[in-house]
Amino acid sequence: MGEQTTLRSSRLGRMAAFAGTGARVGMNYLKHYGQRCVGAPQDENLLHERNAEAVYKTFSELKGGPLKLAQMLSIDQGLLPDAYASRFAQAQYSAPPLSYPLVARTFRREMGKSPLEIFDSFSETAAHGASIGQVHKAVKDGRAFAVKVQYPGVAESLRSDLRIVKPVALQILGVRESDVEDYFREVEERLLEETDYKLELQRSQELSAASSHLDGVSFPRYFPELSCRRILTMEWIEGLALDRFAKGSANSEERDRIGQALWDFYEFQIHTLRFFHADPHPGNFLVRDGGLVVLDFGCAKKIEPEFYRRHFRFLDERLLDDRDALLSSLEDLSILLPGDTDAYRSRIAGLCAESIEILARPFRKGFFDFSNPTFMRSIYDLGERNRRDENLRGFRGRRGSPDSIYVNRAYFGLYSLLHTIGARVHTRLPDWLRES
């Protein structure tokens, strides 16, 4: 059995590990959540490729909470150099297996019965690892189930990990805690939500019912009577992980179909439901019979109407020709604050215009080829330039809305998934941005 050998579990051990590499990561992490438009001081060598290895190693040794953070970073390909992004993207496959006796104990404690009293068979070793739990395959009455079991103590260690990462990150960044407090709170809340499988069950059922009409998208069935806080039971899906599909031999028609399903799914959630699956990494999708199966609604986010209107104004390319409208939209989102100097205002306006131009490209012609590498390249470059921009360093104030973290994350994730698949998709701006 390939069970874990060394695990630093004490608070002190984690602390030590973080002091080394965590600082770097904390910074990148904050960078994203500290708003795309807002640059911050950054030591160039910290982002050197060979650090990716070290950072990755620390995270995967610590498991649990930090691994989750690493995954959030991996989604943020627009801001992380390729070396980091691809390392972290692998993180979801490398969590440590729980022993079967501990799985059985969790069952007995949470459900009052051992796995074999509930199922006809139950795989002793996990079929898949995940960042905060593992998935077992079980059979009952000839039906196959995927049973997700959470590691003990995850919620607790997550809290202490964040407490450790925070001051280190703040100090290196030279940001005041009060300026980014909202961002930390938002991330902490979402991460903690993910440790509650009851909530995940409820959301999975809601979101899959609401999206059931979509073409080419399906969901596993969930079984509330076989689930609880630490155990989540759903139908077993025999499919191909999305990254394998992307690397495999699928033809362009098949790729386009999966890509379109993915696009439609996100478009419907974000613009119609206003409640979305905020974790678009390749481990959360399977391809079965040419269709897309969506797993894992642990991280889901609601979009309030007020924020929706303010945020998605930026998809409107007409802002590019209307400077006053652009500035007032930036004020609405409090990316610009009343006290900002004119020089600063025009700097930010310029940056935002640039990012609107890039991020709205897929919508422009109603059809977009994501396999085109220049598009992803320009997203990376934009992030890279913002990061290095001297002028953006060191300004203060609470800026932007923490609600944008997960919306941005979803879009970055979506764009880069579509790119890896190499899909061409039909796109459409929401109606309210097309008219008037």
Place this chain on the structure above:
Amino acid sequence: METREKILHAFREQVARHSELPASVIALCEPLGMSERDFYNEFGSLEALESAFWEELVAKTIAAVESGAEWEGFDARQRMLAFLYAFLEKSLDVRTVLLFRFRHLSPVASPEWLQGMERRFKGWAFSLIGKGVSNGEIAGRGRLVVLYPSALYLLLRSVIDFHVKDTSPRFERSDAYVEKSVNLAFDLMRTQAIDSAFDLLRFLAPRACGKS
């Protein structure tokens, strides 16, 4: 209830309610309507009584895990894990007594009142090691294999020590501790690392290892 069970029960109640050991045999037996003679028919002393109390906790744990449906298929590592999880579960029924007795006890101390538990556990661990050696999980050539039951006993004591200090919700940290420490112990026993360390020590400090 048998006399023996009644006395064991009274012992537990006494310690749990008053956070102190029974002052004397009389003090324990009188409220039960028993004579000293009844007591000494079962136990040779108050220490022997307590020793039996802890021994029984281990014995019941062993009986519970060995009757589980998965037991036969488990390897030695899984059996050790299953034992410790079951022990933690059972000890919840006597947590107050456990706290009272173990909170201030060093995990390497070996007081009179733990003799029964130690004997019972080591006997069980001896056959566990045998199983591990026969299926290749534990390196069988080492000189120290005979000491492995003692090492596992130490592990049990360290788990108890961790558990009585654990304040995490549902004692989830104790579960994690069990998982990690058992894995480490079996990794060491698989590679004979303990033996090699002992060998080196003996080379460097022969006297400390009982070889002049």
